[in-house]
Amino acid sequence: SPSDNGSGGGRSGALSPAPITEDVQKIEVNPPKGTRDFPPEDMRLRNWLFNNFREVSRLYGFEEVDFPVLESEALFIRKAGEEIRDQLYCFEDRGNRRVALRPELTPSLARLVIQKGKSLSLPLKWFTIGQCWRYERMTRGRRREHYQWNMDIIGVDDVTAEAELLSSIVTFFKRLGITAADVGFKVSSRKVLQEVLKCYSIPESLFGKVCIIIDKIEKIPVEDIKKELISVGVTKEAIEELLQVLSMKSLTKLEEILGDAGEAVADLRQLFSLAEKFGYSDWIQFDASIVRGLAYYTGIVFEGFDRKGKLRAVCGGGRYDRLFSTFGADDVPACGFGFGDAVIVELLKEKGLIPELGMQVENIVCALDLDLQGAAAMVATILREKGLSVDLVLESKPLKWVFKRAVRINAERLILVGKSEWQRGMVGVKILSTGEQYEVKLDELK
Numbered sequence: 001s002p003s004d005n006g007s008g009g010g011r012s013g014a015l016s017p018a019p020i021t022e023d024v025q026k027i028e029v030n031p032p033k034g035t036r037d038f039p040p041e042d043m044r045l046r047n048w049l050f051n052n053f054r055e056v057s058r059l060y061g062f063e064e065v066d067f068p069v070l071e072s073e074a075l076f077i078r079k080a081g082e083e084i085r086d087q088l089y090c091f092e093d094r095g096n097r098r099v100a101l102r103p104e105l106t107p108s109l110a111r112l113v114i115q116k117g118k119s120l121s122l123p124l125k126w127f128t129i130g131q132c133w134r135y136e137r138m139t140r141g142r143r144r145e146h147y148q149w150n151m152d153i154i155g156v157d158d159v160t161a162e163a164e165l166l167s168s169i170v171t172f173f174k175r176l177g178i179t180a181a182d183v184g185f186k187v188s189s190r191k192v193l194q195e196v197l198k199c200y201s202i203p204e205s206l207f208g209k210v211c212i213i214i215d216k217i218e219k220i221p222v223e224d225i226k227k228e229l230i231s232v233g234v235t236k237e238a239i240e241e242l243l244q245v246l247s248m249k250s251l252t253k254l255e256e257i258l259g260d261a262g263e264a265v266a267d268l269r270q271l272f273s274l275a276e277k278f279g280y281s282d283w284i285q286f287d288a289s290i291v292r293g294l295a296y297y298t299g300i301v302f303e304g305f306d307r308k309g310k311l312r313a314v315c316g317g318g319r320y321d322r323l324f325s326t327f328g329a330d331d332v333p334a335c336g337f338g339f340g341d342a343v344i345v346e347l348l349k350e351k352g353l354i355p356e357l358g359m360q361v362e363n364i365v366c367a368l369d370l371d372l373q374g375a376a377a378m379v380a381t382i383l384r385e386k387g388l389s390v391d392l393v394l395e396s397k398p399l400k401w402v403f404k405r406a407v408r409i410n411a412e413r414l415i416l417v418g419k420s421e422w423q424r425g426m427v428g429v430k431i432l433s434t435g436e437q438y439e440v441k442l443d444e445l446k
């Protein structure tokens with residue numbers, strides 16, 4: 001048995017020290033920098049959160065998919081200066097292949113859609129919950145992994161798809177007790193940017209890079225934003241117009257500048273009217289400064305923010321109609337969002353919305369004598385076949401120990417297998433919440 005330390009002493013209470021064969025170095029017991037373990041209590045919270053992700057996905061008719069956490073590095077190599085690229089967790093494997101731990105899920109989804117090709121009937125509504133990775137050199141104590149819930153609609157070019165995605169996130173927040181007073185969505189469209197750049201005949205090829213620079217508008221001084229825009233080839237007058245347009249918080253004002261002929265204003269107007277019908281108007285607001293930090297977005301973009309302004313974005317997403325052609329396939333209209341497992345927990349803590357999630361087992365079964373171990377195993381098996389959970393005491397322990405464990409694992413009932421009862425085909429039952437105690441015939445246990 002594992003407890004036999006090879007000293008031939010057979011079973012012994014306290015393990016005698018292992019023979020000194022070599023000076024075994026104690027391993028590092030913490031997980032790698034920036035990563036987490038999920039011991040039972042944390043795992044219960046994670047499962048509660050993920051079960052809510054899954055239930056909302058089910059309510060919206062989405063199918064679950066999954067992909068490897070390891071992908072070809074090429075899937076994530078984009079030349080738009082994204083942070084996600086700088087922090088790619090990539091390496092060369094033993095077959096000299098350049099691979100990476102995925103930093104996001106959308107490229108994998110696009111890869112699978114292309115792989116399945118014509119065999120898929122559109123639209124696709126797919127969701128996944130997956131661990132994503134980043135490698136930051138100087139870990140500013142930031143995490144190197146997190147889990148993301150992703151929902152994507154592939155094959156719908158209408159803004160109804162973005163409206164549906166926003167509705168699903170609102171449904172998720174409501175399930176957790178988060179209201180429009182706690183969280184809102186800033187919504188814009190990258191077509192705003194596109195239309196301004198076109199007015200100043202800035203080439204489309206700069207679009208991704210300009211978006212990534214603009215995305216830093218709240219993070220670095222505006223002078224640096226201007227310098228970076230100049231450096232990628234945007235003219236001074238275009239920059240002035242850009243910054244003016246990006247400060248818009250009203251669609252009507254935006255329309256005065258862009259005119260009502262462009263798609264940007266039309267898309268946003270349609271989205272806001274659909275929001276009325278879905279019943280989440282209170283949750284969304286137009287904010288032209290929102291561009292999001294991923295180069296492949298092409299249309300509506302949005303991000304969930306906490307109205308107290310203390311936390312980073314809770315979630316984010318948008319339309320990415322050109323991603324497939326960057327992988328050499330025909331383009332297909334697509335939109336989606338990512339929802340991380342970190343900020344939401346901080347938000348729930350702020351709002352006092354973290355649920356009490358105790359471990360609950362229905363029965364703890366214990367033999368009162370060594371030679372009743374087999375009988376206890378039979379009792380446990382009968383209960384389990386009835387679908388009742390059982391913590392079977394596996395060693396002979398004093399009753400005091402059993403009671404303590406019963407309380408710790410929050411058992412509902414203690415089933416005692418004693419000699420005299422067993423001979424009469426009975427077992428002892430103690431309801432731990434009331435202290436009520438009685439005997440019952442084995443086949444009447446339920």
Ligand SMILES: CC(=O)Nc1cnc2ccccc2c1
Nearest residue numbers: 132133134143144145146342
């Ligand atoms: C707040 C947080 O943990 N963010 C986080 C943590 N790990 C990541 C890993 C990959 C990509 C984005 C990530 C984002």
